Amino acid sequence: xxxxxxxxxxxxxxxxxxxxxxxxxxxxxxxxxxxxxxxxxxxxxxxxxxxxxxxxxxxxxxxxxxxxxxxxxxxxxxxxxxxxxxxxxxxxxxxxxxxxxxxxxxxxxxxxxxxxxxxxxxxxxxxxxxxxxxxxxx
Numbered sequence: 001x002x003x004x005x006x007x008x009x010x011x012x013x014x015x016x017x018x019x020x021x022x023x024x025x026x027x028x029x030x031x032x033x034x035x036x037x038x039x040x041x042x043x044x045x046x047x048x049x050x051x052x053x054x055x056x057x058x059x060x061x062x063x064x065x066x067x068x069x070x071x072x073x074x075x076x077x078x079x080x081x082x083x084x085x086x087x088x089x090x091x092x093x094x095x096x097x098x099x100x101x102x103x104x105x106x107x108x109x110x111x112x113x114x115x116x117x118x119x120x121x122x123x124x125x126x127x128x129x130x131x132x133x134x135x136x137x138x
Contacts, residue, residue, distance in 0.1 A: 035121045038121075041095070041118070041120045041121075050092070050093050051070065053092055054070065054096070055079075055096050056097055056124075061137070063136060064134040064135065066095065067134075074104060074105050075101075079105075080112075088114050091116045092117045093118055098122060099119065102123060
């Protein structure tokens with residue numbers, strides 16, 4: 001009986017510790033507020049239901065953007081109103097030219113109650129340098 005009692009706390013501790021190594025995606029929790037490299041961002045963009053947001057100016061967007069990206073200019077006066085129209089619980093992939101504006105947009109979105117937002121480290125510049133596709137409306 002003494003032997004059995006000593007195993008139970010060890011087993012419980014092992015289960016507790018193994019749970020600590022589970023990342024947000026493995027645990028079923030959203031990947032909130034992440035900065036992703038090109039490959040991880042491409043994987044996220046490729047997931048069904050992910051909404052891709054380009055937070056650059058309309059002129060930058062017209063010069064080349066990710067396929068199916070929605071343009072909501074971070075610098076526009078109506079940025080806050082436009083993101084308020086979006087679904088808080090959806091999965092978002094946000095990018096800009098170099099990653100600075102998308103990081104700011106991601107923080108604004110998270111502060112506004114969005115639960116699953118990630119942005120592209122290095123922006124579309126890194127995306128294109130990695131040989132990824134962009135489309136142009138010019």
